Amino acid sequence: MTVLTDRDVRIPGADGRWEVVRLHEPRAWTEHPAPFRSRVAFAAAHVVADPLGENVPGAPAVVDWDATLGFRRHLFRYGFGVAEAMDTAQRNMGLDWPAVQELVRRSAHQAEELGARIASGAGTDHRDRLATPADVREAYLEQVGFVESTGSQVIVMASRQLAAVAAGPDDYLAVYDAVLGQVREPVILHWLGEMFDPQLRGYWGSTDVAAATATFLDLVAAHADKVDGVKVSLLSADHETGLRAALPDGVRLYTGDDFNYPQLIRGDGTHHSDALLGAFAAVAPAASAALAALDAGDLAAYDAEMAPTLPLSRHVFEAPTWHYKTGIAFLSWLCGHQPGFTMVGGLQSARSVVHLGRLLALANDARLLPDPDLAAHRLGVWLEGAGVRP
Structure with missing residues (x-):
């Protein structure tokens, strides 16, 4: 018999069984508002939908601007530039051109005010x-x-x-x-x-x-x-x-490469990769700690900080990979960065209960839940709403 405590949470499995996850104490991650010296690092950020907006498939996007810009400030605090209006922000999957323009205007203005770096996507999706x-x-x-x-x-x-x-x-x-x-x-x-x-x-x-x-x-x-x-x-x-x-x-x-970024950023002694990753939106504090260690020349610390983020990233980006945005938004909600779990275009339905439940366990393993009790509560509410009970 499993003895549960107030630090345990159950997550569902595809076989109908439930896994007990013991929640870790939150880690006090060190903020790093300055850019990194050894690598240029962008995090591709998602958009937060207005929960009262008509964000159904095919409808114009209605964005919660306060939460969306707040999430970008979270990324800036950990040393990342923001890659704006990219596929992570649901380009071609719900974010229409008027919303893109407003997003880039607002985000670029905020980045200028904060002295942060921003790069924004320019494509051809505004013309039919x-x-x-x-x-x-x-x-x-x-x-x-x-x-x-x-x-x-x-x-x-x-x-x-x-x-x-x-x-x-x-x-x-x-x-x-x-x-x-x-x-x-x-x-x-x-x-x-x-x-x-x-x-x-x-x-x-x-x-x-x-x-x-x-x-x-x-x-x-x-x-x-x-x-x-x-x-x-x-x-x-x-x-x-x-x-x-x-x-x-x-x-x-x-x-x-959201599957192999630790080794690619680390480099092979001759060449290295910089970063522009949707995964960094999910693992920003840990990736920041790793890149700070790399700046200090401490490769062992870099490896140790990056390693726990990789199982989480690989799960978020598992096939069908183009639905990774759903996991990014769900983690943002679990971590308290946004008030609800809704997405433009109704994309919150793109991942299963089992997939999203597993995200909590992997984020917990990586010490990326700033308030584990809030995350557990929100997961429980969401599971109950989905009709799933242990």
């Missing part, structure tokens, strides 16, 4: 009918111009519309040549793999990753002065290590 690569080019230029007008750095996001109309690598190069020829400051190029968005299959003109990489490198080499770095989200550590070694001098590799 793009029939040619030239149409895609013009759509890109509109969004790039908007992001630049806010003072934010630009992240040139992968475009579903370009993937749909491009006939081959030359169409990609022509569109990106035009965009990079007109940006005012160096940008981050984003290569998002099909595991994050199936509509991006064959990006850069080929489903063969080696061929696509060759095209991508040709583009970067031709515009190295306009490329601060590349953000690669293919979930392949081997591909990333090869790509970063082939980049021109001065061009960063911002890892987007």
Whole structure:
């Protein structure tokens, strides 16, 4: 017989059994408001839905701006720049263009006030009918111009519309040549793999990753002065290590590998990756402690701080990977960063009871529950509402 205490919580399993999790005492994480010296680190942040908004599938997004900006201040306090209006914020999955514009304006203004770094996604998702690569080019230029007008750095996001109309690598190069020829400051190029968005299959003109990489490198080499770095989200550590070694001098590799980021950021002694990760929105205090240790040259402490975050990240990003945003928002709610667990587009339904319950156990293992009692209470309320009782 299992003896339960007030520090225990039950989480459901797929087999109908319940696991007892003993809650750890909260850890007092050290804030780190200054940027890190040894790595550039962005956390891709989610948006908090207004619980009274009509945030159903297909409806315009209604955002809780106070909670959304509050979460960004949480990330800034731990040394991270914010990667804004990216796929973590539900681009192409509920966050429409008017909401994107308001989000980038507000977030860029806050970052300027706080002296923090921000980079924001510019894509082509505000236009419905793009029939040619030239149409895609013009759509890109509109969004790039908007992001630049806010003072934010630009992240040139992968475009579903370009993937749909491009006939081959030359169409990609022509569109990106035009965009990079007109940006005012160096940008981050984003290569998002099909595991994050199936509509991006064959990006850069080929489903063969080696061929696509060759095209991508040709583009970067031709515009190295306009490329601060590349953000690669293919979930392949081997591909990333090869790509970063082939980049021109001065061009960063911002890892987007939520499965292998500790080793990629640590580096191999010759090259390392910087970071632009949705996972860092979930594990910010622990990742901050790890990066501070890296700044101090303490690799053992870096490894020890990062290691407990990886099982949590791999669970959040498990297949179907594109639904990882649901876990990010659920953890934010469990940790008290937002008042409720609702998402724009109704995306709170995208993960199962079992998946979300497991998040509490993994966050507890990583000492990432600032108020374990609140987290346990909220999980219990949510499970009961879902019709699940031990």
